[in-house]
Amino acid sequence: MEKLHVNDLNEAKNVINLAMITGQMLIKNGAEIYRAEDTIERMCACVEEIHEVEVFGLSSAIFVSAQYEGETITMFKDIESQGIHLARIDAINSFSRKFVAGQISLKDAKKELYSISTMEKCSLPLAILFTGLCSASFAIMFGGDWFDFAYTFFVGSVLGLSMRITSHYDMSFFPETFIGTMVISILAFIGASASSRLHMDMIIIGSIMPLVPGLQVTNALRDIMSGDFVSGMIGITKGIFVALAIALGVGFILNIQKIIGG
Secondary structure, rough: OOEEEOOOOOHHHHHHHHHHHHHHHHOOOOOOOHHHHHHHHHHHHEEEEEEEEEEEOOOEEEEEEEEEEEEEEEEEEOOOOOOOOOOHHHHHHHHHHHOOOOOOHHHHHHHHHHHOOOOOOOOOOHHHHHHHHHHHHHHHHHOHHHHHHHHHHHHHHHHHHHHHHOOOOOOHHHHHHHHHHHHHHHHHHHHHHOOOOOOOHHHHHHHHHHHHOOHHHHHHHHHHHHOOOHHHHHHHHHHHHHHHHHHHHHHHHHHHHHHHOO
């Protein structure tokens, strides 16, 4: 495969900046750190005049250093998580492969990357529907009956709406998870109090599953196995705090239930 070429230092900086934005978008949308680092390295290394590319990625920042005609170029980009968006990750992966293969110019690459960054998540009705189905399915899996399935579907749907609403505010993952868990627990308490056919524990267990940081922890473990120990430990730590927020949200409502019941 023939390598790409740049004419001056400014173009080299533009290529490195484009690669960094690509890696930044990958991490923002839930990709593994090592995947983002590898993407940046490949995009920079595909240019003949850029050498000695070094990338250090974290869940909160990316650092890149590269050589162009004996001059060192160093860049840094901050990262703010935007949750999980697998469609964007897939589009970014396809984009990076086209760029490395020389199938897209630098100018067009910037436009395509911008269009990917503006891709919308799934529609609100679809998000509510599948959050409800996910929650209800886990309620059955953990031993609930079809009454629990139906009510957990309702609770999960409300959770999906709640998550979409809180995502519009500059709120960190801890209070966002805590609020979502409290909504679940309150609705489960109301349902179990209104009908003896409903099991509060099955409703809560099923409904909290969309909040459980399974992908977060899995990505962290994959980063550790790839040698990115710092990134992996940061991911696992975040997963622990998400689990803590879930436990606190459920525990708070259960304590209120005991006080009311007592």
